[in-house]
Each structure stands twice: as structure tokens, then as C-alpha cells.
Amino acid sequence: MEKKVVDARGLACPLPVVNAKKAVGEFKEDGVLAVLVDNEIAVQNLKKFAAQKGLAAAGEKKGEKEYEVTIQVAVNGDPASALAEEAGEEEIACRTDSRKKGLAVVLSANVMGGGEEKLGKALMKAFIFALTRQDVLPETILCYNSGAYLTCEGSDSLDDFKELEADGVNIMTCGTCLDFYGIKEKLAVGTVTNMYDIVETMEQAGAVIRP
Amino acid sequence: MREKRLQLIVTFRTTADAMAMEQACRERKAPGRLIPVPRAISAGCGLAWCAGPDCREVLKGVMQSIGIQEEDMCECMV
Numbered sequence: 001m002e003k004k005v006v007d008a009r010g011l012a013c014p015l016p017v018v019n020a021k022k023a024v025g026e027f028k029e030d031g032v033l034a035v036l037v038d039n040e041i042a043v044q045n046l047k048k049f050a051a052q053k054g055l056a057a058a059g060e061k062k063g064e065k066e067y068e069v070t071i072q073v074a075v076n077g078d079p080a081s082a083l084a085e086e087a088g089e090e091e092i093a094c095r096t097d098s099r100k101k102g103l104a105v106v107l108s109a110n111v112m113g114g115g116e117e118k119l120g121k122a123l124m125k126a127f128i129f130a131l132t133r134q135d136v137l138p139e140t141i142l143c144y145n146s147g148a149y150l151t152c153e154g155s156d157s158l159d160d161f162k163e164l165e166a167d168g169v170n171i172m173t174c175g176t177c178l179d180f181y182g183i184k185e186k187l188a189v190g191t192v193t194n195m196y197d198i199v200e201t202m203e204q205a206g207a208v209i210r211p
Numbered sequence: 212m213r214e215k216r217l218q219l220i221v222t223f224r225t226t227a228d229a230m231a232m233e234q235a236c237r238e239r240k241a242p243g244r245l246i247p248v249p250r251a252i253s254a255g256c257g258l259a260w261c262a263g264p265d266c267r268e269v270l271k272g273v274m275q276s277i278g279i280q281e282e283d284m285c286e287c288m289v
Contacts, residue, residue, distance in 0.1 A: 118230065119226065122226075122229075122233070122245060126245065126246060126247040126258060129244075129246050156244070
């Protein structure tokens with residue numbers, strides 16, 4: 001089985017996809033292509049590229065700014081994949097990075113504002129949905145206290161958070177809060193964080209949005 | 212930003228009606244979700260029900276069953 005590694009760290013879109021495409025074309029037999037990149041958006045772009053080629057791909061975070069996308073290369077793909085590839089060939093487009101550096105959104109509760117809880121929950125859902133529709137996205141979303149419920153199974157906003165994560169937004173939920181509410185095992189998007197990270201993120205943020 | 216798709220948008224006269232719609236749809240496993248009223252429909256604020264364009268009749272049935280009426284029902288890119 002052939003194995004290749006493409007180091008695309010430090011390369012801007014669309015170069016990681018371009019280099020991966022070139023490497024896939026050089027396979028003489030079935031094999032595995034590992035592409036190293038340094039951001040989540042590149043991971044998404046490579047997965048999209050693989051899907052268009054009808055190839056299986058998986059992404060793994062290896063370190064702070066290190067991701068590995070593994071593409072299973074099949075030299076003689078099925079005809080349906082070849083057709084899909086042909087149709088999608090011109091459409092390989094990169095997700096662009098629409099995050100604003102230093103912009104943090106802080107969700108300190110599962111409701112937006114004070115007052116009636118039912119309304120507050122509906123407003124929070126609407127806020128998170130509207131966030132996904134913005135041309136400019138935050139770099140980070142911090143969830144703590146009852147805001148931790150928002151990133152856990154059962155939250156109506158999970159799809160929105162997953163979309164934001166796919167766009168490279170760093171979603172972090174307070175571990176102490178997950179533990180306190182007994183929902184540690186239910187975290188469904190993003191990562192667990194601690195008070196030091198929360199403080200640092202807020203300190204370093206140029207702007208903090210707190211609905 | 213998420214890719215926009217053509218969706219059916221149901222707006223209501225009151226926020227309470229929009230929230231009642233959400234609860235009713237959830238209980239009946241009817242499709243859709245609550246979203247802020249898209250800017251293309253109104254510059255004002257408010258909540259709307261958003262579902263696929265083919266859900267018009269299902270949603271009308273839900274509204275009828277709980278005795279609420281839509282303010283408007285239209286399709287737009289969301």
C-alpha cells in the first residue's frame with residue numbers, strides 16, 4: 001500500500017487542497033495520503049475535496065496548530081465517484097476564514113437577558129442562529145455557567161455551533177460548569193476549558209460580545 | 212457563513228404565538244426551527260418558524276390544531 005505525506009502547514013487556501021489533489025493524482029496504487037495543515041478550515045476544505053473525489057477522509061487534531069487529514073486513496077474508484085468528481089471538479093472552493101481575530105462571544109447563561117426564562121431561551125437560540133449568518137464570525141465562543149448546556153446533547157443550537165466550529169470558530173465550554181451540572185459526558189461540540197483559558201481569552205480579546 | 216437555501220418562513224403576530232408554534236411542532240415532530248425573522252422579510256424584530264418549502268400544509272395543520280394563525284407565510288433564502 002502506497003503512503004504519502006504532504007506538509008501543507010503554513011500554506012494559505014487553496015494551496016493545501018491543490019497540493020493534496022496533486023499528490024492524489026500521483027498514486028500508482030491504492031494507499032493513504034496524510035496531509036498536515038495548521039487550521040480547522042483547511043481540514044474542512046480537504047474533507048470536502050476528498051468527498052468530491054469519492055474518497056474517505058478523516059481529520060485529527062494533533063496539537064495546538066497541527067492537524068492531520070488522512071485520505072484513503074483508491075486509484076480505481078467506482079464510476080459514480082468519477083462522475084461526481086468530474087461534476088464537482090470546478091467547484092472545489094475554499095471556505096474562507098471569516099473570523100475576526102480577537103472577537104470573543106461569551107455565553108454565560110442558556111438564556112439571553114433577564115426576565116421570563118422561556119423567552120430568554122428562545123432569544124438565545126435566535127442569537128446563536130443569527131451569529132451563523134454573519135459575514136464576520138468570532139474567533140472564540142466561551143460558554144460557562146448554564147451557558148454550558150448550550151454545547152451539550154439536547155441543545156437546540158448544536159447544529160449552529162457545529163457550523164461555527166467548521167468555520168474555524170473555537171468553541172470552549174467551562175469544565176467546572178459541565179461537572180457541576182453533571183453534563184460532562186454530554187458535551188457535543190467544541191472543547192472543555194478552564195478558568196485560566198477563559199480569563200486569557202477575555203484579556204486578549206479586542207471585543208467581547210455578551211448577549 | 213452558512214450557505215443560504217430557499218426556506219418557508221412563517222411569521223406570527225406575537226412572540227407568544229411563535230413560541231407556541233415551536234412547542235406544538237416539537238410535540239408533533241413537525242419539521243422546522245425557530246429563527247429571528249429574516250431581514251429580507253421584515254426590518255423589525257420577532258421570531259419566525261423556518262422549515263423546508265414543502266412543509267406548508269403540515270405547518271398549517273399544526274397551527275390549526277393549536278388555534279393560532281400566521282401573520283404571513285412566504286419563501287425566502289435563509
